[in-house]
Each structure stands twice: as structure tokens, then as C-alpha cells.
Amino acid sequence: MNTFARRWEPDRRGRRAAATGALAAQRGRTSADEARGSYYGVPVIHRAHWHWLIILYFFLGGITGACYVIASIAHLVGPSEDRRLVRAGRYLSFVALVPSPALLILDLGRPGRFYKMLRVVKLRSPMSVGTWGLTVFGGFSALSALVQAAEDGILGRGLRARAVGRWPSKIIGIAGMPWGLFVAGYTGVLLGATAVPLWAKNALLLGPLFLASAFSTAASAIGLALSAAQGTEPATLERLERLERLTIGAELGLLAASRARLSATAAPVTTGTPGALLRYGTVGSGLLVPLGLHAVARLTSEKTGRRLGMLSSVLVLVGGFLLRYVTVVGGHASADDPRATFDYARQEQSGTPA
């Protein structure tokens, strides 16, 4: 119980639990040397405790929201043969939705008190509006999946099931779409509204970045499901791939803009393992390779093309997950770096007119 981990201290084997660069054991340095420029490298701010549960939620939350939006838009503007796409989008949205509240509740220090979040609305807290947004969107996602199931005859052929099947799914889709977009994007805003330099400095672009990634991963998830199923029209897949390419392009642009905005603050996500994962996992195999595969697929037979499409979908999904992972663990490293925190506070001061 009384094991208070102090991350800046060396553990028994003399390693530092976290990278506090300034402190890296340098012989011949005095305490006074270490106190110059920072307080012995002790982090200024406390890092968030978020890890796998939240990373997985950020990933699934993007997919559930964007799948819903893609399905709703395809229902509105797509040709009738794209009904398979609509169906897959609605089911996938629901499948990705179901574990989301569970992940969030399990992450709480006191899971039994999750309902305390449902007693207040605070517009200045993205966590609060996010809880409400997810709750409302969960209703839409479940409702659309229910109507779809009734249309598909999964609920049986009883009177009640047929009545549900006649509910206006287009109107439900239109009403649910803003909530789906919200759920897919608010997580970036949530990270940005902290004191963590890596997130806070990039607050304006994190939401759009997560949203673009949500669209590309959702389009890939739907594409994967449709390609795996027999009898999907090639034209349907072609339209989905077109969406994938557009959103991948947006994601690449936003990543480049974030890199420029962050400059030196980006170090935790450009160096070390997170840097490699972002460079090769997300940008390389998760975005650029899929674009290349789409180009190659046009030159091959339909069967090979479909397989290449499935491969690119898997790569986009993995890349999207890695983006969430790198953003979260990079934020922890950024919070642990006193110099990044000091620089951010000074820059914000000089950047804002008094």
C-alpha cells in the first residue's frame, strides 16, 4: 500500500523509471548543476494514468462514430446497391460501441461511481460533454442497429419486429450523425484541454486528426467486412476506397501540420519507440502503403485487387490504433519532461497579447 512510485528516482537497479533526460546519470555533476534549469528534473505536472483501456476506447470510439456517419451518408446519397454498406456500417458501429462504456468505466479509479458523471453537465469539461455525447450517441447507434436487424429479419417475422423495421431509419441516421461525429472527434479535444505540452500545444489539430483517423479506420473496417462477405458489388468497394483515400490524405495533412505546430515539443513522438511506431506504423504502413496498394490494385485482376484492398484495410486499422497509442504514451513522456512544460508555459505567455 505504501509504495509511492516516484518516477524521477532511480529504482533499485539504478535505472530511472522514466526518461528525465536532464538527470541521466552524469558523473561529476553536483546538486547545484542538476538544479539549474529545472528542479532536479522532477516533472512539473502529473501525467495522466490512461493506458490500454483508454487507448482502445479512443480507437473504438472513432470507429463507432465514423461507421455510423458513413452508413448514414451512404443511405442518404448512395445508390441502392450500397445497402450492404449501410448495413455493415450500422452493425459495425454498434459492435464497436458496446465495449466503449465498459472500457471507460473500468478505467475509473472507482468504477462503481461512474454514474456520478451523469449528474452534471459541464461545458468546459470535454470529459463531461463526452460522457453525455457517448450516452446519446449510444442510443442512436443501438436504435439504428435495431432497425437494421428488424429489416434483415434477424428479430423474426413477428408483428413487432416488422413494426420496428418500418421506423424511419433515414431520419434516425440524420439525427444521430452529429453525435457520431462528436464521439469520433471529442477525444482529441479532451487530450488538448490539459496541461500536457504535447497535447495542449496541438489542441486545435488533435480533434480533427482523431476525426480523420476515425473516418479512415471506419471506412477500412466496413471495407474489410464487405470484402470478406461474398457478393459485394465492386462499385461499392470502389466508393469506399475512394473515401479511404480522401480521409488518408486529410490525415497525412493534419499529421504534417501537427508536426510543424509542435516543433521541438514533438520529441516524445518523433524519437524512440513511439517515434518509430508513428513513422513506420502509422504514416508508413498505415497511410502511405495503403495509398500505394490502392494504386497497384487497379492494375491487377479483381480477385487480387480485393485481397490487396483487404490488406490495406488491415494496415489502416493497425495504423489508426498506433496513432492513439503513440499520442497517449507520448503525452506521458511529454508530461514527465519539465523542460517541455516550462517552454510551453513561456511560449504561451509570449504568444498571447497581454
Add this chain to the structure above:
Amino acid sequence: MSVASEPQESPSGSTGARPGAVGFLTDVSLCIGCKACEVACKQWNQLPADGSVAGSGLTGFSYDNTGDLGATTWRHVAFVEQAPAPTGDLLAGLLGSAPTQMAWLMLSDVCKHCVNAPCLDACPTGAIIRTRFDTVVIQDDVCNGCGYCVPACPFGVPQLGEGDRGAHKCTLCYDRLVDGMEPACAKACPTDSIQFGPISELMPRAVERVTELQNRGVEQAHIYGDRAWGGTGGINGLNAFFVLTAPPETYNLPASPQRPSDQVLPAFLTTAAAALGLGLAAVAALRGR
């Protein structure tokens, strides 16, 4: 980075504290590093000892044995050994005209009880409240341990407890205030480095003290926690503020942090713009011919 060491302007002393606000004035120039405040805080609030060796270990880099504010450390005395910056002027050093002695800087750090508190903004349960004393308190029976206040605080104050997984921080001894007593740390401080009182009385006292220090040649003396330093931007002032004699970074304080929740609306607007763009992209891509 290099810590800026420009001499301070005259103290400003401007704060957005609400009428009737109380708080701390912590004056580093009076602190002797006795840690009576740490002990008094732990005893009154029944907080366990922390430290690497059975709760008594030093951190290994100074006489600091708590290292940081945390779930069970609500007052933390920072110890800074400051060597004079090498001037390169050997002759001046030999003649004694350049400072050669080490300086001891000590600061009793505490929750700043911000006028606009980022932790309070972030809390999704309403567990963090502003009291009638204009202080910021976490209600432990409401907190569900979401941990969002932890990275939201630009000063690194709240932390999740290891055992009970709830967020904890200084309450400015709310339970003592309601009984008309001053907080335990201020009561215990033997040099009045920690002073408790209404902000309207403490702030003029800080301005006076800074002026005096500057007149005595401590050029860098300044107030941390007014609208010039620390309580800048949307934070608008700290109800627990400090008189510092070195740049804030020396004491592990960020120079002028902004209020994180000020980014919420602009960030949602850019996200909404992105949503519009991506939605139109989806319409263009999925449209039937």
C-alpha cells in the same frame, strides 16, 4: 532551456480573487526548510508518510524527502542548491567581488487554489468545488477517480491515491476554516514564511515585501500568483501565491501557464470544421451515379 533571469519589474499584485477570498502567502525569503508545514499537514489531514525507505528516505539529490506534491503530500518543501553562475572573470572571483557562495533556496509548495481552477473545470462529476472561502476542494465521496484533473492541473497538484484511487490535494484545511482556525501548515510555520489570511490583506503585504527585497538588492524578487506570473491568462490569479527570489522554474513552477479549458471551445470549433469537411468528402465519395 535556459531559465530567464531578467530582473523583475515593480511588483504588480493584481489578482482576480473574489471578495472574501482567503489564501496563503508563501514567502521563500523567510523559509528555513524546517518542514514543519509538511508534518503539520500530514498530521492534521491524517496522511501517510511517503518516501522510498520506509517513509524516511531522502530523495538523493537534496534534503527534499517528498520530491513533489501528490495524493498524500499536500505541502512540499523544495530545496534548491544554487551555485553562482560562473562569470568567467577569474580576477573578480579572486578579489571577492563576484559572488562565490552557494545559495539555499527553499519553497514550501502547495495547491495554488486558482481563481479559475483548471482541475475544477476538468472534473466531470462535480466532485471538485469552489468553497465559500474561494478555495478549491475535492469532495472525496463524489470523486469517481476518472483522473482528468491530474493532467489538467498546470502545476501538477492533484494525484490519484495509490490505495483508494481517488484524486486528492490540499483542501486549504477546509475543516479548520469552518471552525475559524487557520490551516495547519500556516499555524506551524515558525518564521511566518507561510501566512494565511484574506487575499485583500495578503496581496498588499506581498507587494510591500517584494519592494523591500528589491530595495535591499534582491532584484529578482517578484510575486508568483498574481496576473503577471503564474496566475496569468484565464487562470486570473492564485489564492495561494508566493514571493519568489528566482525565476519560477527554479522552484519547479511554470512561468505563466494558461487555463487548459480555454482551449475547449476553439478545439471543438476546429473539430466541427473538420467534421464538415470529412462529411462532405464522404458525400462526394459515396454518391451514386
